[in-house]
Amino acid sequence: MSEPAYIRIACEYAKRIRGGELPSRAQLPSYKEIAEENGVSDIVVRKALDLLKNQGLVRAVPRRGVFVADQIERQSGTSKHTMADAPDEPGAMLDALAVEISKLQTRLTEIERVHTAKLDEILSILRAGDSPVPNR
Template identity: 60%
Template sequence: MTDPAYVSIAGEYARKIRNGELPPGIQLPSYAEIATRHGVSDIVVRKALDLLQGQGLVRSVRRRGIFVSDRPNLVRISPERQMESAETTFSNESTQQIQVDRETESVPATDELAGNFGVTVGDELTHVVTRASEDGRPISISDTFQPSNVSGISAATDLEEAIADQLPTPEHAEWLGTTPGDLVKTVRQRFMTADGQVIMISNISYPRDRYDSFVFRMKLSADA
């Protein structure tokens, strides 16, 4: 699936910032210049720049414009990034070679998973393990579970996340190359429908130093 134009534009500028082509403090082109260069509307440009600001890569100075942050950091934003593939997400974060591998299998529901999904213990679930590396260095591993009759998260209306520093599972520790006793940054996600039905659970581990911060962002109803 082709990325939205604003994601592609943001990714282009993110790579230029992180590889030093656009150094800290330099001003980005105006909205109009970016729109003309990419053949898009000002609205698309605004969304791209909002994404870059959310990632901590640029800052807005009133009446002056958009500037590269003095210390461009790496910020993980959710749930927007859940709409992207792992390949897109990590490629937008890095100028290095990204490799993503997935393994899919059917597994029986454990007591915990059965309780989350509202199914019977032993019912078939789809389990996907996703491993990502950057120039050969492991940067992420996740275990995702879904009932076998559910595909994707198109029916989800809510995303719940719990973030913690904790000991990784043996499989996650092996991939990330942690030593016994080392903590990793973990994110547990539950995607739910409007009636509260859980349709996907993901357990993700990152090296603790991968991100400077984590941001959760959601849309608020206009009449909320």
């Protein structure tokens, strides 16, 4: 079973925000643009953006649009959807899972980045010495 479109869209934007591709205060595309880009309805986009709001990653400004939250808002943002709080409703459970998956994906990306940098640093130290080290 594939994940719902709203979860996929929310995870994609969460990854872009947490990865720095979308900086603080950047405006997200309109609901219509996101819907067209992903081949979904406005309702699906609304659910995706609600997940991001609940994570403290974005904020809506009436008549202006949806913007990436400031770093302070993101750090103090409290999600209404956590696995511990999720009621026994399938929709709430999916929302909670989406939040957790997004957090794990972001953490995994950061760990991979750090480990790659450390490995590159170690390889450059070894290459500087006399011992032959094969290129990566």
